[in-house]
Amino acid sequence: MATEKKTSAKNTTAKKTTAKKATCKATAKCATKKTVKAAAPKHIGLVKNDPYLADFEPAIVGRHEHALWKLNQLTRNGKISLSDFANGYDYFGLHKTEKGWVFREWAPNATDIYLIGDFNGWQESPKYRAKRIKGTGNWELKLSEKAMKHGDLFKMKVHWEGGEGERIPAWANRVVQDEQTKIFSAQVWCPEPYKWKKKTFRPNTTPLLIYECHIGMGQDAEKVGTYTEFKEKVLPRIIEDGYNCIQIMAIQEHPYYGSFGYHVSSFFAASSRFGTPEELKDLIDTAHQNGIAVIMDIVHSHAVKNEMEGLGNLAGDRNQYFYPGDRHEHPAWDSLCFDYGKDEVMHFLLSNCKYWLSEYHFDGFRFDGVTSMLYYSHGLGEAFCNYGDYFNGHEDDNAICYLTLANCLIHEVNKNAITIAEEVSGMPGLAAKFADGGYGFDYRMAMNIPDYWIKTIKELKDEDWKPSSIFWEIKNRRADEKTISYCESHDQALVGDKTIIFRLIDADMYWHFKKGDENGMVHRGIALHKMIRLATASTINGGYLNFMGNEFGHPEWIDFPREGNGWSYKYARRQWNLVDNKDLCYHYLGDFDKEMLKTIKSEKNFNKTPVVEIWHNDGDQVLAYMRGDLLFVFNFSPTRSFTDYGFLVPTGAYSVVLDTDNKAFGGNGLNDDEMTHLTNYDPVYVNDRKEWLKLYLPARSALVLKKN
Missing domain, CATH: 2.60.40.1180 (Golgi alpha-mannosidase II)
Structure with missing residues (x-):
């Protein structure tokens, strides 16, 4: 199962003056080499902040200058901005124009491309044959307004030397699945533009209190939930609880629901299984009206191997988007690894970042699988015990460059945007300013904390818990990098793992969680669940995260429908009825979580204190x-x-x-x-x-x- 493979990989890694236009506005320091060198301090900021990095300053400066060099190349030495460069979604894909329709695709290995769909009986025809733009790997097709209509299903029919195949365009912004055949197709999507009620939004996220959530499993019923249902039924709970940010998983279209959205096929399409693009925009708009920031879990660390739905073999070249040879496939995730050294891939991914910010008004991203991107080994089997382990030549400088420029771009598009790195190795500088030699993330996940709590619960008797160890672990972070602390995320709730409440109480949750019927295990679990959360949340230096339902001790695990469970939705939902039932103990934990956040927010400038x-x-x-x-x-x-x-x-x-x-x-x-x-x-x-x-x-x- 894709979900299990992804989680396994994470657990494995845990072991172990024209230049002004090109300026990254978030740091106001991204500029040409010449500009930066003229104002360069004796030591780059990262080293000034941490003298133990002095031996590795050449590598830090080298990575910094690599990003500056690539920035200058992509922006033509400042003639355009990085944001201008990342407008690929306005050029590629299918667009309605004043004269009709225009379709473009990057497919350098193709010999012919046709559009087939509802509009031509799914047959190749001269009218729908694209032409290669001379001197490029791009293809273009211009059509009259009557050639297709809103709602039509379509695909590309791509020919290459020695083969052909039906493909979904890489830049498709709407992809749907047929309920009977289960086949995915692109869809012509050109409704009346969504009218934003909250046109501008500046999040008040100090501290950042994140509610990590999944639209599909955000309802009580045994089915796939929708954007609208989430807006109406779950969002009010989040607002009432006091969180100021929601982090939504599984937004980018993915063929296998059980992958939790981590095996992406269509990077520019919001998953249609949850509803329409307009319904997602309405959810985000409603959140903004209530002061809630919305970030998405963005997956640029790898892509699904599927060829019919994804980018695995778009036009006969399996390496078009991905690394060749031994680096082509991810050894643990059964997926493909992007070639971040290609300008076209950089264009695709940077444009993807800007697209979600501009089109959907997302307030930022949590980048998934950053450790996997940083190292040739994907961090698998490595311990990362000292600074030398981050600078020994096994780092992917192309990926580091991409992540750095992605942060520059995101903050140029929206200076208030939030970026978070999911990274387990502890790479120094990940959440440090670009001007200081860092990669520019606003936060990094403090992934040591949940590991510590789980290890403590599993291996130590209660009387052996040491406050000195607890205090060290929940405060163990670099002084110049903000972190997101958490006790558990979705990872700890998946099949094969256990949530904190289940580790503490286990099966007694089924039989003794009714008020008046609690036993010693239940009393212990309720008490420690609150204390663990309070210790973690009260020592943050950036933000705090909770996964949907864990605030009230949601029982059981997450298991998406699959062959092994009879395609059941029983465990792919959240049982809100439990916390709403005042005869049960769940509301104790939910009520405490609400008051805990209220207490934290009562101290002005909590993060800076x-x-x-x-x-x-x-x-x-x-x-x-x-x-x-x-x-x-x-x-x-x-x-x-x-x-x-x-x-x-x-x-x-x-x-x-x-x-x-x-x-x-x-x-x-x-x-x-x-x-x-x-x-x-x-x-x-x-x-x-x-x-x-x-x-x-x-x-x-x-x-x-x-x-x-």
Whole structure:
């Protein structure tokens, strides 16, 4: 199953003055070599920020200058902008013009191309025969307005030396599947233009609170959900919960639903199984009207091998879009690897980025599989133990260049755009500024955190959890790179893995999750689920992510319909009825998640507020730290509660704003959360303006107090 292969690969890697026009506006530093060299500091910023990178500065500068060289080449030394270069979707594909229709395709190996479809009985005919544009690998066909109409299905019939085949155009912006034959076709799509209600949108995402979601499985019913259903039924939940960004998976068209959208066939087509392009735009528009940013999970790390639906053999040259030889196929994902060294491929992918931003008003992207792009080995079987492992010659400079320019482009098109890298190796500079020698992502996924929590739950007894280790792991990141922290994403919810709640409670969720019938395993799971999330979310330096349903402890796993399960949708959905049922315990976790986000947002400039450790004691299993006026206190001990446990904190009065042990969240309610806690004078620390704050700390609980 494609999903299993993709997840397996991730788990494997876890082991282991005209130039001004070409400026990347996000950094205001992308320019020609000449411009940058004239203003270059003694050391590039990445090295200034981390002196341990000094030995590798030549490689860092080399990659930076490679990106500048390619930028100058693509922009003709600043005569056009990078955004101008990435307008391929306006040229290629099928377009309605004032005179009729025009179709263009890049297919250098083709000897003939016809359009076949509903409009000509799916037969080759001279009227629908394209012509090669002289001196290029591009083909063009101009037709009258009556030659086709909105809704017609069509394909290319491509001929090449020694073969022929029906193909879906690479730049098709609408692809549909026949329900009976299961065959995919391109579709003429030219409705009335969508009228945006929210024409401009600037997200307020400090901190960035992401709700990772999948349209198809976003409903209770055992079926494929739609954009409209998600807008009407799920989006209001996200707004109510307090998230300010949704990250949508599986948008780009993919032939196999069970691939979770990671085996893409048509990169410019929004998946039709969820509805029409206009319905997706309406979803995004509605989110924007409610202050919610929308980013998409973009897959440029590989492509599906399919030839009929995808780019695998568009015109008799299997290497047209992909690397030749041993690098052609991904060894773990059963897919094809883009040749980022080709200008045409760079044009295709950069245009794809701009297309989703411009046409659909997406607010940015989470780039999937970045580790796989960075290394010839795709990161498989490598440990990445020291800096030398990132600069030993096994890095794909073409892919690094592409990712760098993609970030430049995205921020040039939309200076407020959000870019996130899913990367497990820890490549330095990934989320550092381009001007500093970085790759320009705004954030990188902190993929160490979910691995740590899972390892802790699996391998350690509760009494062996060490606050010092927890605090180190959830704060372990480069100072000059923002991260997205998370406890679990979709990966941990797939068949073959387990969510945190299921690791904590397992089968008892089926029998003892009704209020009044909880057993010890359920009480433990509910308590630790809240504490794990609070520790992770409260120590972020960029953002926090939650996968759809995990906020309320959605039971079971994700398993898309496939032959092995009788093509069932039973596990490819979200059971919202569980959290809505106040007789069950799920709402405790959902209610806590909502209050946790509210608490985090209550501290102004939360991201910029340093995490200051107040105390940790591994023997007691107690941890305390402050962010601004918020004091976070954890007692991870499964059995020991502490009375008058003291901390030295800034002098003043403190009020409880969040208590994991509150009965409203499924706790025991052992603290009086209405009490104001006053610090106690100690002459020894009077010059430090600190006094003792003494608290009652129940076992397996956490408190958040705010200094009044």
